[in-house]
Each structure stands twice: as C-alpha cells, then as structure tokens.
Amino acid sequence: MPFGTILLCHCVAKAEPLTLQQLRYFLATARHGSFAGAADELLLKQPSVAEQIRRLEAELGVPLFARTKRRLTLTAAGDALRPYAEQALATCRDGADAVRAHRTLRGGVASFGLPRNAELYALTDLAAEMHARHPLVGMRLIGQNSAEVAEAIRGGALEAGLVVLPVDDEGLDIEPVIRDEVLYATADAGRAATPMTTDRLLEQPLVLYDAHYGNADPTRRQLNERLQQHGGRLEPHIEVEYLAGALRLAAQGVGDTIVARAALDAGYLPEDLHTTPFAEPLYDTLAVAKQRNLPLSPATRELVSIALERLAAFDRARNRTIPTV
Known part of the structure; x- marks a missing residue:
C-alpha cells in the first residue's frame, strides 16, 4: 500500500437489544389495535406507549404497524416478531415462577x-x-x-x-x-x-x-x-x-x-x-x-x-x- 494512503472505515452501529418492556408494549398494542387501548391495559399514558413502539421500530429498522385512521394493524414484520415476543415474555414469567418456587418451597432441589x-x-x-x-x-x-x-x-x-x-x-x-x-x-x-x-x-x-x-x-x-x-x-x-x-x-x-x-x-x-x-x-x-x-x-x-x-x-x-x- 502506497505511503500516505488514507483508509476509510465504514463502522456499523451496534444494534440496541430489545427490552421486555418494549415487547410488552408491542403485544398490548397488537391486541388492542391502538395505542390508547394498550395504554389503558398497561395503566400508562398513550404517548408513553407510542414512544416505546417508535423506538422499537427505529431499533429494528422496519415498521411493525400499519397506521390507518381507525386502527393499527401488524405489518409482515410485526407478524414475524409477535410469536417471539410472546415466547420471550412467557419464558420470563416461567423463570420468575421457578425462583418463587424455591423461595416458597413449591419447588427447587435440596x-x-x-x-x-x-x-x-x-x-x-x-x-x-x-x-x-x-x-x-x-x-x-x-x-x-x-x-x-x-x-x-x-x-x-x-x-x-x-x-x-x-x-x-x-x-x-x-x-x-x-x-x-x-x-x-x-x-x-x-x-x-x-x-x-x-x-x-x-x-x-x-x-x-x-x-x-x-x-x-x-x-x-x-x-x-x-x-x-x-x-x-x-x-x-x-x-x-x-x-x-x-x-x-x-x-x-x-x-x-x-x-x-x-x-x-x-x-x-x-x-x-x-x-x-x-x-x-x-x-x-x-x-x-x-x-x-x-x-x-x-x-x-x-x-x-x-x-x-x-x-x-x-x-x-x-x-x-x-x-x-
């Protein structure tokens, strides 16, 4: 390589990991078809839910909901994410239940x-x-x-x-x-x-x-x-x-x-x-x-x-x- 050549590096930003909170908001929105319905279920304000969904879509680089005047519907990408989100939350609940079982002697191994x-x-x-x-x-x-x-x-x-x-x-x-x-x-x-x-x-x-x-x-x-x-x-x-x-x-x-x-x-x-x-x-x-x-x-x-x-x-x-x- 000739002396003085300038190397240009293209750095790819590391994707932020998804959070359980984002997946919970995503599934609630999918169930209700609106930010308002999800906010009522989660006992939150509508803008908070909408902002989390916006961040989730930004992190994934693809829209998860198609927005119409009356309802939010899942896109193909949203449909693909849904079963994994449900599985992740179910696994989290199972893990918490397993720990509680140890604490309450409803399970565990001595x-x-x-x-x-x-x-x-x-x-x-x-x-x-x-x-x-x-x-x-x-x-x-x-x-x-x-x-x-x-x-x-x-x-x-x-x-x-x-x-x-x-x-x-x-x-x-x-x-x-x-x-x-x-x-x-x-x-x-x-x-x-x-x-x-x-x-x-x-x-x-x-x-x-x-x-x-x-x-x-x-x-x-x-x-x-x-x-x-x-x-x-x-x-x-x-x-x-x-x-x-x-x-x-x-x-x-x-x-x-x-x-x-x-x-x-x-x-x-x-x-x-x-x-x-x-x-x-x-x-x-x-x-x-x-x-x-x-x-x-x-x-x-x-x-x-x-x-x-x-x-x-x-x-x-x-x-x-x-x-x-």
Missing part, C-alpha cells in the same frame, strides 16, 4: 451430604419426612465419608452436609450438633477390662474400616494425631471399607477395632466383642457444614432443619443431652 453411617443417627427416613412435608421439592442426598462431603460443599457440588469432625474447614461454616463416644472393641475380655491408653494402643494389631480414605477419615485422623504425640502413627494391620467387616474380623480375634457408641446401641456389635472407652475419651462430633457466608436455598435450609430435629430426638432418646462443643 442438596445435602450425609455420613455413610447415617442410619445410626435416625437419619434413614430423612428424605421421606422431607417429601411428606414438601412433596414438590426435589432432593439430592449423597452418602460419603466426611472428608469427601466437606470437599463437595467447598466445591459447590453440595450446598450443605452432615460431617464428622475434624475436617478441613477452609471456606466452610461449621456448626457442631451432637457428639458420640468412640469405643475400643476387642475379642480379648482382659484387654477390655480397663480403658485403652494411647501407649497400649501403639502395641495392638488393628482392623480399621474406611480403607479408601485411610487416615483422612475424621475418627482415624484423631487417633493418628494422638499416636503422633507419642512418637507413633496409626498403621492398621488390616483395612476394610465397612464397619461391619471390621467388627466381624475383630470378633474372630484377627485384630482390634473402634466403634461408635451409636453402633452398640443399634445392635451392631457381635456377641464375641467387648468394648472399653479410651483413657482419654474419644468422640465423633457430628456437625453441619456449609459454604462460608453463603446462604442456603430454602429447600436445603428446610432439609437441614429436619436433620437437626432428628438428631436432637435421637440424642434425647439415648437419655443424653446435646453437649456444648
């Missing part, structure tokens, strides 16, 4: 994480009770180890959940609810005759559950921290995934294990097992976790409320009070 042993704490029928109270609300209940529940809440996959402490609380609000004592379980009656000390624990072959999560499991994490203070670490002889498997192996004398008192109350303990508390009492603290400073949806808030009611009733039934944690 998402909540539960520990895998939720049945020990009277939470088996949590979904059934929520459905009975609010049949139009959907639910997504996930049963996971507490470490995974906390991560799902932090990542936004769940709104809230019931976790066993300790968990990584970064970005979370944690509200302790109840606690349940963890006991030492063994087939050796002599070993269960006195409380289990940390020093003695270091010497015992252990069969522990939650193999997938290992020492990231909250209960095992507590034990591991105690052992670390005595120069050791939690290294089970056998790891299985579920509590029932660990209890069966312990009953056969393969190794000792741990069990929450709620499992004893529920009749999970085999006849050949004996239990004893830890010399320094060990507790599973159940807590509600949610994202920090983020309000819960009405559906999930109601589900949390029902869960708390059930946990309180469970604790009362055991003739124990909810401790301050």
Whole structure:
C-alpha cells in the first residue's frame, strides 16, 4: 500500500437489544389495535406507549404497524416478531415462577451430604419426612465419608452436609450438633477390662474400616494425631471399607477395632466383642457444614432443619443431652 494512503472505515452501529418492556408494549398494542387501548391495559399514558413502539421500530429498522385512521394493524414484520415476543415474555414469567418456587418451597432441589453411617443417627427416613412435608421439592442426598462431603460443599457440588469432625474447614461454616463416644472393641475380655491408653494402643494389631480414605477419615485422623504425640502413627494391620467387616474380623480375634457408641446401641456389635472407652475419651462430633457466608436455598435450609430435629430426638432418646462443643 502506497505511503500516505488514507483508509476509510465504514463502522456499523451496534444494534440496541430489545427490552421486555418494549415487547410488552408491542403485544398490548397488537391486541388492542391502538395505542390508547394498550395504554389503558398497561395503566400508562398513550404517548408513553407510542414512544416505546417508535423506538422499537427505529431499533429494528422496519415498521411493525400499519397506521390507518381507525386502527393499527401488524405489518409482515410485526407478524414475524409477535410469536417471539410472546415466547420471550412467557419464558420470563416461567423463570420468575421457578425462583418463587424455591423461595416458597413449591419447588427447587435440596442438596445435602450425609455420613455413610447415617442410619445410626435416625437419619434413614430423612428424605421421606422431607417429601411428606414438601412433596414438590426435589432432593439430592449423597452418602460419603466426611472428608469427601466437606470437599463437595467447598466445591459447590453440595450446598450443605452432615460431617464428622475434624475436617478441613477452609471456606466452610461449621456448626457442631451432637457428639458420640468412640469405643475400643476387642475379642480379648482382659484387654477390655480397663480403658485403652494411647501407649497400649501403639502395641495392638488393628482392623480399621474406611480403607479408601485411610487416615483422612475424621475418627482415624484423631487417633493418628494422638499416636503422633507419642512418637507413633496409626498403621492398621488390616483395612476394610465397612464397619461391619471390621467388627466381624475383630470378633474372630484377627485384630482390634473402634466403634461408635451409636453402633452398640443399634445392635451392631457381635456377641464375641467387648468394648472399653479410651483413657482419654474419644468422640465423633457430628456437625453441619456449609459454604462460608453463603446462604442456603430454602429447600436445603428446610432439609437441614429436619436433620437437626432428628438428631436432637435421637440424642434425647439415648437419655443424653446435646453437649456444648
């Protein structure tokens, strides 16, 4: 290109987006065939409606109404716009209704994480009770180890959940609810005759559950921290995934294990097992976790409320009070 050539640019103005107000005025005018009739329906003055239609036609670059002395009739362009305008306003109404349903519990989905042993704490029928109270609300209940529940809440996959402490609380609000004592379980009656000390624990072959999560499991994490203070670490002889498997192996004398008192109350303990508390009492603290400073949806808030009611009733039934944690 020769030096000094002048470039001429033709700039196309960006079209203004249509507004819902303009579409509402357009449809009212089409129904009534006049600005006066549309103004009466919309509780506006006639010039306001006429001005909005004029702006709409200017933005689209085409007349939408043919004007006669008696009536306004749609042009071909107006006929083409009409179904889209109706659809846009209907979609807007549907969206608003969906949001109101969340607010009034006439809809929405509650998402909540539960520990895998939720049945020990009277939470088996949590979904059934929520459905009975609010049949139009959907639910997504996930049963996971507490470490995974906390991560799902932090990542936004769940709104809230019931976790066993300790968990990584970064970005979370944690509200302790109840606690349940963890006991030492063994087939050796002599070993269960006195409380289990940390020093003695270091010497015992252990069969522990939650193999997938290992020492990231909250209960095992507590034990591991105690052992670390005595120069050791939690290294089970056998790891299985579920509590029932660990209890069966312990009953056969393969190794000792741990069990929450709620499992004893529920009749999970085999006849050949004996239990004893830890010399320094060990507790599973159940807590509600949610994202920090983020309000819960009405559906999930109601589900949390029902869960708390059930946990309180469970604790009362055991003739124990909810401790301050």
